[in-house]
Amino acid sequence: MLSDEKILFKEAIAIDPLEVVIDPEARDQLEAGVGWQKLRACNGADPELFFSPDQKDGRPTATQREAMKWCADCIVKQACLQFALVNDEVAGVWGGLTTFQRRNLGRRHVA
Numbered sequence: 001m002l003s004d005e006k007i008l009f010k011e012a013i014a015i016d017p018l019e020v021v022i023d024p025e026a027r028d029q030l031e032a033g034v035g036w037q038k039l040r041a042c043n044g045a046d047p048e049l050f051f052s053p054d055q056k057d058g059r060p061t062a063t064q065r066e067a068m069k070w071c072a073d074c075i076v077k078q079a080c081l082q083f084a085l086v087n088d089e090v091a092g093v094w095g096g097l098t099t100f101q102r103r104n105l106g107r108r109h110v111a
Helices: 004-012 024-031 062-072 077-086 099-110
Strands: none
Touching: 077 099
């Protein structure tokens, strides 16, 4: 069961990718029915790059930093992050953030 804090945070997250995607090209494609996953910059990248374990101190690993480079200019980065937060993704780099960073993001918004 989700804690009250997590429920409050999840309620604060937009559900519709169109509400979080800023890039006009991505918005047009989403409105045309293309899923955000088809628009992500990391399509074709090695998935293992995005799913290396977090370090205990929370700093991104070299592999995670490499994955984050794919996210830097991604036109659907916000939708990807939203997906990870709403679905409690417990591993991987999503929307440019590691698991540790996403957990801390939730704590900052709830506090």
